[in-house]
Amino acid sequence: MTYIVNGETLESSANTLSELLLALEYEGDWLATAVNGELVHRGDRTNHRLNDRDRIEILSPMKGG
Amino acid sequence: MLTLYGQELGSRMLLGTARYPSPAILAEAVRQAGTEVVTVSLRRETAGGRQGGAFFELIRELGARVLPNTAGCHAVSEAVLTAKMAREVFGTNWIKLEVIGHHDTLQPDVFGLVEAARILAGEGFEVFPYTTDDLVVAERLVEAGCKVLMPWCAPIGSAMGPQNIAALRTMRAHFPDLPLIVDAGIGRPSHATTVMELGYDAVLLNTAVAGAGNPALMAAAFAKAIDAGRAAFEAGMLEPRDMAVPSTPVIGKAVFS
Numbered sequence: 354m355t356y357i358v359n360g361e362t363l364e365s366s367a368n369t370l371s372e373l374l375l376a377l378e379y380e381g382d383w384l385a386t387a388v389n390g391e392l393v394h395r396g397d398r399t400n401h402r403l404n405d406r407d408r409i410e411i412l413s414p415m416k417g418g
Numbered sequence: 419m420l421t422l423y424g425q426e427l428g429s430r431m432l433l434g435t436a437r438y439p440s441p442a443i444l445a446e447a448v449r450q451a452g453t454e455v456v457t458v459s460l461r462r463e464t465a466g467g468r469q470g471g472a473f474f475e476l477i478r479e480l481g482a483r484v485l486p487n488t489a490g491c492h493a494v495s496e497a498v499l500t501a502k503m504a505r506e507v508f509g510t511n512w513i514k515l516e517v518i519g520h521h522d523t524l525q526p527d528v529f530g531l532v533e534a535a536r537i538l539a540g541e542g543f544e545v546f547p548y549t550t551d552d553l554v555v556a557e558r559l560v561e562a563g564c565k566v567l568m569p570w571c572a573p574i575g576s577a578m579g580p581q582n583i584a585a586l587r588t589m590r591a592h593f594p595d596l597p598l599i600v601d602a603g604i605g606r607p608s609h610a611t612t613v614m615e616l617g618y619d620a621v622l623l624n625t626a627v628a629g630a631g632n633p634a635l636m637a638a639a640f641a642k643a644i645d646a647g648r649a650a651f652e653a654g655m656l657e658p659r660d661m662a663v664p665s666t667p668v669i670g671k672a673v674f675s
Contacts (some may be wrong), residue, residue, distance in 0.1 A: 359462040359463070359464065360462070377466065378466040379463070379466050380466055380468070380471075381468070381470070381471045381474075383470055383471055383474040383507055384463060384470070384507070385460065385503035385504070385506040385507045386503075387499055387503060390495065390499060391499075392499065392502040392503055392506065394506060395506065410462065410503075411462065411463050412460040412461060412462060412463060412470075412500075412503050412507070413460065413461065413463035413469065413470020413471070413473075413474070413507070414458055414459075414460060414470045414473050414474040414477065414507060414508070415458070415459045415460060415461040415469075415470060415473060416434075416435040416436040416437075416438075416444075416458065416459065416473060417434060417435060417436055417457050417458050417459025417486075417487045417489050418434030418435070418436045418437070418457055418459075418487070418489065418574070418575075418624030418625065
C-alpha cells in the first residue's frame with residue numbers, strides 16, 4: 354500500500370501502524386504518531402489498521418524555545 | 419516561591435533549549451541558571467527515532483520540568499494535534515501554546531490562540547499561551563481556562579527588550595493574582611530586571627542566552643538579574659519625582675557664616 358509518512362510517499366506491505374514503524378526501523382519510547390490528523394496513542398498502534406494513502410506523522414523530541 | 423498550575427518552583431527563569439553551540443553548553447546553562455523548567459519541541463523524525471532519542475536523553479538528564487511548545491503552528495488544528503502528540507511523548511499536561519499569525523514578526527494569531535486554548539483546556543491541558551500584551555485577549559484566554567499568561571515584550575528572538583512598558587504594567591495591574599511570564603523579546607539581563615520590577619512572576623528566555631558569547635555565563639547573569647528585579651518588586655521601589663531630595667539630613671548642620 355501507499356502511505357504518506359512525514360510528507361514523503363512510500364510503499365509498504367505493513368497493515369498496521371506498529372508494523373509500519375517496525376518496517377521503517379523506528380525505535381524508542383519517545384515517538385508520537387498521528388494518522389490523518391488524529392493522534393494514535395502508543396498503546397493503540399498495534400490495532401490501528403492503515404488504509405491506502407493514509408497520512409502518517411511520526412514526531413520525536415527536539416530542542417525548542 | 420512561584421506556583422504554576424499547582425507546581426511550586428524556586429527559580430523564576432524558564433529556559434529554552436534551542437540554538438546552543440552544543441548539548442554540553444545547554445546543560446551548563448541550565449545548571450548555571452538554576453532553571454527548573456525548560457521548553458522543548460517536537461519535529462518529524464527521519465532517523466528511525468534516534469535523533470529525538472539522543473535529545474530526549476539529554477533533557478531527562480537535566481532533571482528540569484519540561485514545557486513542550488507548539489512552535490511553528492499556524493492553524494488551530496495543527497497546534498491542538500501537536501499539543502496532544504507532545505503530551506504523548508513528554509507525559510505532561512503542560513503546553514506552551516503558540517499559534518503564529520505572521521511569518522515575519524512571529525506575532526501570535528490571538529484569535530486562533532484563544533480557540534486552541536479553549537479546546538486544550540477542555541481536554542485537560544494546562545495551557546501557557548504565548549500572547550501579546552493585549553488586555554482583551556488576555557481576558558479571553560483566562561475565560562478559555564488559562565491560569566498562566568505569557569505575553570511577549572518584543573518579537574521572538576529580536577532582543578529588543580520591553581517595547582510597551584505601559585501595556586505590561588496594565589496587564590499586571592489587571593491580573594494581580596495570575597502568574598504572568600514574559601516570553602520572548604528579551605535581549606539582556608537589564609530587560610529581565612525591568613519586567614520583574616514591574617511585578618512579572620517569571621521570564622522565559624532562549625536566544626538571549628543561547629546566542630551569547632558565553633551562554634553559561636549569560637544564564638548566570640540572567641538568573642541574578644531576575645532575582646534582583648523580583649526582590650526590588652517585593653521590597654517596594656521609590657517612584658521618580660521631579661525635585662531633588664537631599665539624602666543627607668540637613669537638620670543640625672553647622673552654620674559657618
